[in-house]
Amino acid sequence: xxxxxxxxxxxxxxxxxxxxxxxxxxxxxxxxxxxxxxxxxxxxxxxxxxxxxxxxxxxxxxxxxxxxxxxxxxxxxxxxxxxxxxxxxxxxxxxxxxxxxxxxxxxxxxxxxxxxxxxxxxxxxxxxxxxxxxxxxxxxxxxxxxxxxxxxxxxxxxxxxxxxxxxxxxxxxxxxxxxxxxxxxxxxxxxxxxxxxxxxxxxxxxxxxxxxxxxxx
Numbered sequence: 001x002x003x004x005x006x007x008x009x010x011x012x013x014x015x016x017x018x019x020x021x022x023x024x025x026x027x028x029x030x031x032x033x034x035x036x037x038x039x040x041x042x043x044x045x046x047x048x049x050x051x052x053x054x055x056x057x058x059x060x061x062x063x064x065x066x067x068x069x070x071x072x073x074x075x076x077x078x079x080x081x082x083x084x085x086x087x088x089x090x091x092x093x094x095x096x097x098x099x100x101x102x103x104x105x106x107x108x109x110x111x112x113x114x115x116x117x118x119x120x121x122x123x124x125x126x127x128x129x130x131x132x133x134x135x136x137x138x139x140x141x142x143x144x145x146x147x148x149x150x151x152x153x154x155x156x157x158x159x160x161x162x163x164x165x166x167x168x169x170x171x172x173x174x175x176x177x178x179x180x181x182x183x184x185x186x187x188x189x190x191x192x193x194x195x196x197x198x199x200x201x202x203x204x205x206x207x208x209x210x211x212x213x214x215x216x217x
Contacts, residue, residue: 005034005042005079008086008107012204014038019210021192030185031075032214043085045075045211073185073215090185090215097212108205110212117188117216119206127203132188132213140196140206148202151209154193187214 004010011017014036022044024030033044073090077099086107088099098109109120112132119128119140128148130140137150186192194210 001041003041003043003079005085006083007079008101008208009204010079011036011042011207014040014042014207016195016197017042017207017210018193018195019214021186021214032211034077034211043077043079045088046078048074048076048087075215077211088211088215090217092217095217097215099208099212108208108212110216112188112216117213119209119212121203121205128206137197140209147199148206149196149198151213152195152197153189153213154191154195185215185217188216189213 011034016037018035019032020035022031022033028047030047031045034042036042072092073088075088076084077086077088079085084102086099086101088097090097095112096109099107101107106122106124108122108127109124111118111120115131115133117130117132118126119130121127126143128140128142130138130151132138132151132153135153137152139150140148142148187194194213196206196209198206
């Protein structure tokens with residue numbers, strides 16, 4: 001299966017959108033796949049790094065060793081034929097995620113304040129808000145209070161800590177397991193799947209909500 005999206009507009013025409021986490025052999029290979037409601041793959045992410053050549057080499061080494069937990073995350077969203085549709089950045093300190101087009105213009109972003117997540121469109125205009133709490137779907141509401149849809153979170157992913165018995169049986173193996181799991185950044189609820197089910201016509205930028213949830217701290 002190959003990505004089919006040629007622009008971000010394609011996301012808004014596929015009904016609901018789901019982001020699914022895929023673990024790589026190392027942290028560098030971890031990525032998210034985005035699917036339309038019909039099951040077709042729209043795009044997937046690829047980890048990238050900011051800074052000059054030396055900084056990029058350093059961060060690549062850190063990522064490959066799985067020791068980059070709680071650092072900022074930068075990914076490219078790749079569509080059909082490997083075309084770069086957007087670039088997303090997640091800030092650990094600011095608890096924000098921003099998505100920009102190839103020209104660097106912000107398309108959509110989120111800001112988390114404890115359990116409340118606000119979604120911003122171009123120009124940092126608030127377009128939606130939801131509370132990421134509990135196992136039930138999270139209603140997404142407009143600034144006026146209208147329900148725009150729901151965010152659905154999947155099953156919890158791996159724990160950040162290796163089980164105690166692993167440390168007792170094989171310390172080195174347990175350290176490797178903990179490091180590997182630590183490199184899996186699984187978003188708001190540490191799950192491997194996020195979906196957005198729209199309630200009718202909604203702002204097109206909300207189609208990227210599953211990816212925003214998956215990249216959020």
